[in-house]
Amino acid sequence: MTITIRPLTPADADAIVGMHDAFMAYLGELGDPDGALKYFTVERYLADGFGPDPVFAGYIAEDGGAPCGYLLYCKGYNVDLAYRLFFVCDLWVRPGTRGKGIGRELVKRCAADCRTWGGEWLEWYVYRPNKMAFEFYRKVGGLESDALAVMTLKADAL
Secondary structure: OOEEEEEOOHHHHHHHHHHHHHHHHHHHHOOOOOOOOOOOOHHHHHHHHHOOOOOOEEEEEEEOOEEEEEEEEEEEEEOOOOEEEEEEEEEEEOHHHOOOOHHHHHHHHHHHHHHHHOEEEEEEOOOOOOHHHHHHHHHOOOOOOOOOOOOOOOHHHO
C-alpha cells in the first residue's frame, strides 16, 4: 500500500463527490435525516472550492493513485481565546482502507498546514450516533467539549 496525501484540485471533483455521497449514505444508515440529501455536487465542489471566493480547501488520500479518503476544512477564528483554527468540514476514508492510518495522516496534514498558517486548533462536528468517528477522533487526541452546544440559524430565517 502506497498512500499519498495531496491538496485537492478541480480534477478531483468526481472522486470527492463520490466519496462524500458514500459518507452521507453511511450517516443515513445511522439515522441522520440529511443522509439522503445530495447538495454537494461536482458543480458545488468546483464553485465553492475553486471559484473566485473559495470557502474550503482540503486533501485527497490515494492508495497507488486510487482515491481512498479526503478531508475538507475551512479557516476560522475563536475571538474569545484569540486563536486561528481550521474547521474540519468533512473527513472520510473508504471502508476497505480503514485502519491503515489514512485518516490520521489526513488529520496530521491538516494540523501541520493549520500551524503553518498560524493556527492553533482543529475543530469539527461529529454526528452523535457515529461511534466510529468518536473512537477515531479520541485516538488522534480529539477532546469533546461539554461546555459548548452547536446552534444553527438559517441565514434567511430573520
